[in-house]
Amino acid sequence: MTTRPQNLLDPGFELTLRPMRYPDFYERYRDAIKNTWTVEEVDLHSDVADLAKLTPEEQHLIGRLVAFFATGDSIVANNLVLTLYKHINSPEARLYLSRQLxxxxxxxxxxxxxxxxYLPDPDDxxxxxxxxxxxxxxxEKAEFCFKWINEVEKIDRLDTKTDRRRFLLNLICFAACIEGLFFYGAFAYVYWFRSRGLLHGLATGTNWVFRDETMHMSFAFDVVDTVRKEEPDLFDDQLQQQVTDMLHEAVEA
Ligand SMILES: [Fe+2]
Ligand SMILES: [Fe+2]
Structure with a gap:
């Protein structure tokens, strides 16, 4: 018989679902399934007519938004697989992460x-x-993301407190700064267009992405809270200062 890990960040690939150690993570997985949507449900036809009505400045803004969104979620997905899935050692949490992926x-x-x-021209x-x-x-935003991916990419096992803190910084960065600040900042522009009766297709898709991202952040912060209960000494003054600095850096970007 193998011993079960004591804490969520103890290294390994725990498989036991009964007795279930973190039932809240399982409930989050089940809740996420209820939010299933498909891209085919979003009708982008009226957006094309709206785009022609925009001023050059507004078209520039849309160009930047589309370019930002082109790679943002792929970066998040890569970090999920390469870092979060590897180190959050609970099969019910990994169920949720599979759904998030x-x-x-x-x-x-x-x-x-x-x-x-939006961009019919292949060069665009x-x-x-x-x-x-x-x-x-x-x-600048992408470099900010890669910096926090690189911080933990080479860690295979979270054996030391230092490595566990580095992992927590990566997790908090992706939830608070990337899925939070960066994405929500971009959503705000979409809703500004919607408030003027424009780009309804984009707004519809954004509503569903917004709902998903809100759950991704909630799950990540549940993981942080769980680790805080299990290993309160990880959350020292230095970590707090690092999180504050990271948030400032994200706002700057
Ligand atoms: Fe996403
Ligand atoms: Fe996400």
């Missing part, structure tokens, strides 16, 4: 479909996907 795939598909609809499409390299404001 599917949702990120739907988001990637939604923004790809949006980009193809290619430029949007290259925005992480060519558009400074988007490159």
């Amino acid at each position: 599917f949702e990120e795939a739907v988001h990637v598909q939604f923004y790809l479909t949006l980009l193809d609809t 499409r290619a430029a949007a996907f290259a925005a992480v390299e060519n558009i400074p404001s988007i490159r």
Whole structure:
């Protein structure tokens, strides 16, 4: 008989679902299933007519939004698989993360479909996907993400407190700064267009992405709260300062 891990961040691939250790994570998985939607349900036809009505400045804004969304969810999905799934050692939490990965795939598909609809020219499409390299404001956000991915990518086991804190910073970064600040900031522009009766297709898809992202953040913060209960000494003054600095850096980006 193998011993079960004591804490959520203890290294390993725990398989036991009964008795269930973290039933709240399982409930989050079941709740997420209820939110299933498909890209085919979003009608983008009226958006094309709306785009022609926009001023050059508004068209520039839409171009930046589409370019930002072109790669954002893929970055989140990569971090989910390469870092979060590896270190959150609970089969019920991994069920939730599997579901989240599917949702990120739907988001990637939604923004790809949006980009193809909004940008009929193949060169414009290619430029949007290259925005992480060519558009400074988007490159800065992407570099911020990669920095926090690289911090933990090479860690295979969270054996030390230092490594567990580095993992927590990655988790908090993705939930609070990327799915939170970066995405919600972009959603605000979409809702500004909607308030003027424009781009209803984009707003519909955004509503569903928004609902998913809200759940992704809630799950991540549940993980943080669970780790805080199990290993309160991880949350020292230094970690608090690092989170504050990270949030400032995200706001700057
Ligand atoms: Fe997403
Ligand atoms: Fe997400």
